[in-house]
Amino acid sequence: MKPNFSLRLRVFNLNCWGIPYLSKHRADRMKRLGDFLNVESFDLALLEEVWSEQDFQYLRQKLLPTYPAAHYFRSWNLSFSGIIGSGLCVFSKHPIQEFTQHVYTLNGYPYMVHHGDWFSGKAVGLLVFHLSGLVLNAYVTHLHAEYNRQKDIYLAHRVAQAWELAHFIHHTSKKADMVLLCGDLNLHPKDLGFRLLKEWTGLHDAYLETQDFKGSEEGCTMVPENCYVNQQELELFPCGIRIDYVLYKAVSGFCISCKTLKTTTGHDPHSGTPLSDHEALMATLCVRHSPPQHNPSPTHGPVERSPLISVLREACTELDLGVAQARWWATFASYVIGLGLLFLAVLSALVAEGGIREIAILLWTLSVGLVLGVGAVYLFHLQEAKGLCRARAELQHVLGRAREAQNLGPEFKPALFLEHQEGYRTEDQ
Amino acid sequence: MKPNFSLRLRVFNLNCWGIPYLSKHRADRMKRLGDFLNVESFDLALLEEVWSEQDFQYLRQKLLPTYPAAHYFRSWNLSFSGIIGSGLCVFSKHPIQEFTQHVYTLNGYPYMVHHGDWFSGKAVGLLVFHLSGLVLNAYVTHLHAEYNRQKDIYLAHRVAQAWELAHFIHHTSKKADMVLLCGDLNLHPKDLGFRLLKEWTGLHDAYLETQDFKGSEEGCTMVPENCYVNQQELELFPCGIRIDYVLYKAVSGFCISCKTLKTTTGHDPHSGTPLSDHEALMATLCVRHSPPQHNPSPTHGPVERSPLISVLREACTELDLGVAQARWWATFASYVIGLGLLFLAVLSALVAEGGIREIAILLWTLSVGLVLGVGAVYLFHLQEAKGLCRARAELQHVLGRAREAQNLGPEFKPALFLEHQEGYRTEDQ
Numbered sequence: 001m002k003p004n005f006s007l008r009l010r011v012f013n014l015n016c017w018g019i020p021y022l023s024k025h026r027a028d029r030m031k032r033l034g035d036f037l038n039v040e041s042f043d044l045a046l047l048e049e050v051w052s053e054q055d056f057q058y059l060r061q062k063l064l065p066t067y068p069a070a071h072y073f074r075s076w077n078l079s080f081s082g083i084i085g086s087g088l089c090v091f092s093k094h095p096i097q098e099f100t101q102h103v104y105t106l107n108g109y110p111y112m113v114h115h116g117d118w119f120s121g122k123a124v125g126l127l128v129f130h131l132s133g134l135v136l137n138a139y140v141t142h143l144h145a146e147y148n149r150q151k152d153i154y155l156a157h158r159v160a161q162a163w164e165l166a167h168f169i170h171h172t173s174k175k176a177d178m179v180l181l182c183g184d185l186n187l188h189p190k191d192l193g194f195r196l197l198k199e200w201t202g203l204h205d206a207y208l209e210t211q212d213f214k215g216s217e218e219g220c221t222m223v224p225e226n227c228y229v230n231q232q233e234l235e236l237f238p239c240g241i242r243i244d245y246v247l248y249k250a251v252s253g254f255c256i257s258c259k260t261l262k263t264t265t266g267h268d269p270h271s272g273t274p275l276s277d278h279e280a281l282m283a284t285l286c287v288r289h290s291p292p293q294h295n296p297s298p299t300h301g302p303v304e305r306s307p308l309i310s311v312l313r314e315a316c317t318e319l320d321l322g323v324a325q326a327r328w329w330a331t332f333a334s335y336v337i338g339l340g341l342l343f344l345a346v347l348s349a350l351v352a353e354g355g356i357r358e359i360a361i362l363l364w365t366l367s368v369g370l371v372l373g374v375g376a377v378y379l380f381h382l383q384e385a386k387g388l389c390r391a392r393a394e395l396q397h398v399l400g401r402a403r404e405a406q407n408l409g410p411e412f413k414p415a416l417f418l419e420h421q422e423g424y425r426t427e428d429q
Numbered sequence: 430m431k432p433n434f435s436l437r438l439r440v441f442n443l444n445c446w447g448i449p450y451l452s453k454h455r456a457d458r459m460k461r462l463g464d465f466l467n468v469e470s471f472d473l474a475l476l477e478e479v480w481s482e483q484d485f486q487y488l489r490q491k492l493l494p495t496y497p498a499a500h501y502f503r504s505w506n507l508s509f510s511g512i513i514g515s516g517l518c519v520f521s522k523h524p525i526q527e528f529t530q531h532v533y534t535l536n537g538y539p540y541m542v543h544h545g546d547w548f549s550g551k552a553v554g555l556l557v558f559h560l561s562g563l564v565l566n567a568y569v570t571h572l573h574a575e576y577n578r579q580k581d582i583y584l585a586h587r588v589a590q591a592w593e594l595a596h597f598i599h600h601t602s603k604k605a606d607m608v609l610l611c612g613d614l615n616l617h618p619k620d621l622g623f624r625l626l627k628e629w630t631g632l633h634d635a636y637l638e639t640q641d642f643k644g645s646e647e648g649c650t651m652v653p654e655n656c657y658v659n660q661q662e663l664e665l666f667p668c669g670i671r672i673d674y675v676l677y678k679a680v681s682g683f684c685i686s687c688k689t690l691k692t693t694t695g696h697d698p699h700s701g702t703p704l705s706d707h708e709a710l711m712a713t714l715c716v717r718h719s720p721p722q723h724n725p726s727p728t729h730g731p732v733e734r735s736p737l738i739s740v741l742r743e744a745c746t747e748l749d750l751g752v753a754q755a756r757w758w759a760t761f762a763s764y765v766i767g768l769g770l771l772f773l774a775v776l777s778a779l780v781a782e783g784g785i786r787e788i789a790i791l792l793w794t795l796s797v798g799l800v801l802g803v804g805a806v807y808l809f810h811l812q813e814a815k816g817l818c819r820a821r822a823e824l825q826h827v828l829g830r831a832r833e834a835q836n837l838g839p840e841f842k843p844a845l846f847l848e849h850q851e852g853y854r855t856e857d858q
Contacts, residue, residue: 074815074818074819074822097830098600098827099826100600100823103534126600171529171555171600171601172600172601174603174604175603175604361790361791362790365790386503390503393503394528394529401526
């Protein structure tokens, strides 16, 4: 690697709001998005909420000359969660060397049909690129939406998703030279989930790092100027909210800086109607050679222990509350099942005695349905509690090791947290 | 790292057959297993089919002085698949630095209740250890069982699981110095899934590599001498079958050899009744320093392209068949739904005309149940087809790149397949 090595990477991110039948002017917006991406010719375009595979295929055809590589993340599992797909896709100028994905295991409730998150398989997609001899791990994701900030019933799920995302990046990027994460995190910059993600992965926020920002006030990605945005949702935030991000980091030996960051401002980049209800992010990243750093900057990443410990503790508390709530619902459901079974027994006795048979049979049918339905709710919340417990166990393990590192002093940090730093080898026995 | 560096690792693996209420002499076997592990004092004991968390807690207490670190992989997701857990756990002399897991997305059918695999969350667990300055990634797993070798309806799922396992190891072990995989793969040594796993990960089979093997004939891990084994299952294999494995690899800069491998032979290691219906594996691995190899041995791993291409092709064909079958079942279910709806309409007409109401209501109830049940089957097979398609897409991508590598010649191999080899950096532009 030459010492004057430098690599420029132009990245585009957009939540496309591509819900078939529901999103307004979808076909027109997809067409304009395709035109715009062709004109701008980014290195990488990472898209969320492309729910229809037809839309992806349309874009693929349209973008083929400029972006020869593309991938659509079909999210799936053998529950009915995730039946709609992940909505994530990517178009790239550079060949995709490898790809894989992780579907989040906690993603809302099936009976909250009107929110619909459970039916979509919210996931994180990973794409590996080799650029000028460097390995770039690019991640694209979309986390569970926040529907009510005052009373966020999905908070524990969203924290668990942020943890799963951070953990997935942590385990799959150990050998990467650069890490890029783009997506709609549905998290404000000061939210617990976002702080957890940043602290555990050491990712930098392009909006905070760049010297050259152009776009909406405070980098917001949902703004009241956008005609597709439900203005009621922004009542508490008159400037808008920042929930879509470009995050990045380089491992020792390289450094990345964000030269420019632009957002759209509620309009088409060529000032027509907007491309989506979210604003697009356009970043120019510059990767340079830097001398190996054995004591990385204390302001970022897992090495700075106090903020990490504090955010891990906070996340554990949130998951504790989530576990308690899931168990409460499971207990409540078990009582309803008990009552339903009692009612069934009474009805069976009534039928046997020759009472009003027709009504009894109808009620019996309804009760069986109720017992089965609530049985499913019971099992669901039991699994939810288990899921939250697992995330908490992982968090507690990391917290324990972070505390040990703190007690042992700075010389033990690398062994605990920096095994992915280049050049680390402790002495053999 | 000193040039004469060497590390000895004693590893134990056993499928414990710990099904509450169903497995014979469970409590006694767990007690004897604990005693044995305490006496032998392995570095790592990796166990499968510890379905009851109580059993894990019992072993944890018993083994605490010898194995201070332990972890139980609670497998879960928010479908009802995986409600029983993964059954995987580990006991270790060395501190566990990190752990995570991946639950396989395809794992049999919920209506095959008697086989029960769907209800257990078959998974792969990853544990990261730091031993004498080296990073060891230890994986433990248990794949879907093979119930009928002549007509294996789960073959596509098992191939997809083997691929997911290989892919998970590939993506999470890039920075590890040593990789160890133990578990009940439910795959014979020549089975497609096993060849796929070995070719894509480059793992070595301890049984084939060791110079010093003691134990059952041909290294079998289910043998007719074991009183818990259903002899009918071994009708075609009079010596037994080898489906449990210790697999390992080191990255460039190190080499691992298997000094000794032992199996139990249908009895307790101290010649009482056996510890399980499977035989235990006990391996002594030796890690040594070796000069960096830029052209690794052509007999193993993803670098040898022809066997890789051939096994990838074979796996694609198997997944194609699986997709076709899943789609056939989905289509069949959709016809049944149509018929059920027609029947419902006729019954509603009968009730409206004042026919035999009681029977009509009962039949109506049954039909509604049928339509809903078959609707679930329809959605399930639709998702199954999607899942198999995704695994196939990943395989096809790897196949495409393997072919490209073959066409471009050997100098392009590293860029495509060996980015995890130490020392690899192509020239910058």
